[in-house]
Amino acid sequence: MTRGEQMQADILSVLMAQDGVMSAYDIMDALKGSYPKIAPPTVYRALSALTKAGQVHRLESRNGYMACQHDHAEETAVLSICDDCGAVEETASNKILDDLAYVAKKSGFVPSRHVIEMIGTCGDCASAERDASS
Amino acid sequence: MTRGEQMQADILSVLMAQDGVMSAYDIMDALKGSYPKIAPPTVYRALSALTKAGQVHRLESRNGYMACQHDHAEETAVLSICDDCGAVEETASNKILDDLAYVAKKSGFVPSRHVIEMIGTCGDCASAERDASS
DNA sequence: TTGCGAAACGTTATGCTATAACATACAGAC
DNA sequence: GTCTGTATGTTATAGCATAACGTTTCGCAA
Numbered sequence: 001m002t003r004g005e006q007m008q009a010d011i012l013s014v015l016m017a018q019d020g021v022m023s024a025y026d027i028m029d030a031l032k033g034s035y036p037k038i039a040p041p042t043v044y045r046a047l048s049a050l051t052k053a054g055q056v057h058r059l060e061s062r063n064g065y066m067a068c069q070h071d072h073a074e075e076t077a078v079l080s081i082c083d084d085c086g087a088v089e090e091t092a093s094n095k096i097l098d099d100l101a102y103v104a105k106k107s108g109f110v111p112s113r114h115v116i117e118m119i120g121t122c123g124d125c126a127s128a129e130r131d132a133s134s
Numbered sequence: 135m136t137r138g139e140q141m142q143a144d145i146l147s148v149l150m151a152q153d154g155v156m157s158a159y160d161i162m163d164a165l166k167g168s169y170p171k172i173a174p175p176t177v178y179r180a181l182s183a184l185t186k187a188g189q190v191h192r193l194e195s196r197n198g199y200m201a202c203q204h205d206h207a208e209e210t211a212v213l214s215i216c217d218d219c220g221a222v223e224e225t226a227s228n229k230i231l232d233d234l235a236y237v238a239k240k241s242g243f244v245p246s247r248h249v250i251e252m253i254g255t256c257g258d259c260a261s262a263e264r265d266a267s268s
Numbered sequence: 269t270t271g272c273g274a275a276a277c278g279t280t281a282t283g284c285t286a287t288a289a290c291a292t293a294c295a296g297a298c
Numbered sequence: 299g300t301c302t303g304t305a306t307g308t309t310a311t312a313g314c315a316t317a318a319c320g321t322t323t324c325g326c327a328a
Contacts, residue, residue: 038307041307044287045306063284063286083246089243100230104252108260111252113252113253114253115194115195115253117248118247119247120243120245121244141276158313175316179277197285
């Protein structure tokens with residue numbers, strides 16, 4: 001395992017342990033134990049490789065990162081982000097991808113990457129709110 | 135017209151004159167003529183009101199802003215962003231919204247906002263590249 | 269017309285996110 | 299061992315966004 005792969009593996013395990021969204025600086029802090037001298041560029045370089053490989057998703061609406069919950073690697077994920085508890089659910093939808101491909105084709109657009117995020121309240125928090133108000 | 139409405143109208147006209155993505159600081163610079171003392175919070179406050187009203191879209195993957203090209207106001211837009219020339223095309227797709235609603239419903243997620251962005255190469259740039267390489 | 273109060277802007281400061289540019293260290297091939 | 303490419307470390311800075319509080323503006327009512 002090269003140094004680069006080691007760093008990426010460490011970041012991935014930090015993200016998987018967290019089960020939620022982390023900022024790049026959160027990740028850096030978590031790695032301070034193993035890498036006392038770590039600095040932002042190192043984290044961003046590794047995150048860039050991991051997102052390109054599909055092992056990590058970047059949440060554009062949050063400037064955050066999370067481990068991929070599936071093994072899809074290739075497909076684009078739909079990310080449902082809860083404003084209340086911060087939980088993120090990842091869903092694969094070929095249907096949406098087909099729709100986007102259709103939209104792109106109509107105007108000759110050649111997509112290289114998709115961002116599909118829903119911001120709102122997750123099922124758990126939504127039912128908790130219903131209980132509280134009843 | 136209240137002060138707030140005036141500021142929002144001025145920002146909107148700056149964005150419409152630009153025909154592309156602008157950062158909040160780009161907008162602020164453009165307003166320095168009319169508002170010599172303008173500072174970031176003012177711009178962000180107005181942008182927040184405009185995005186809530188659907189007159190301005192925030193491009194999450196770019197941390198940028200653009201004037202809404204349609205009159206939809208309510209519907210969510212699909213934004214196709216060209217990496218080469220920066221142009222953004224806005225498309226309305228109820229089909230994609232239906233698909234997202236279905237995804238949300240399956241897990242009880244209650245969405246309040248959608249982010250749908252395609253990053254890639256626009257039709258014009260794609261054909262220019264083809265011409266250049268032939 | 270004067271004074272009140274809400275809304276919006278200004279000011280200051282700061283925090284978070286991200287990258288540029290260059291130096292250093294590591295790992296594998298030879 | 300030395301060469302070479304790759305990744306990390308270091309330093310600095312650019313870019314994005316908001317907190318907290320003071321000040322101005324303006325409609326409205328007395």
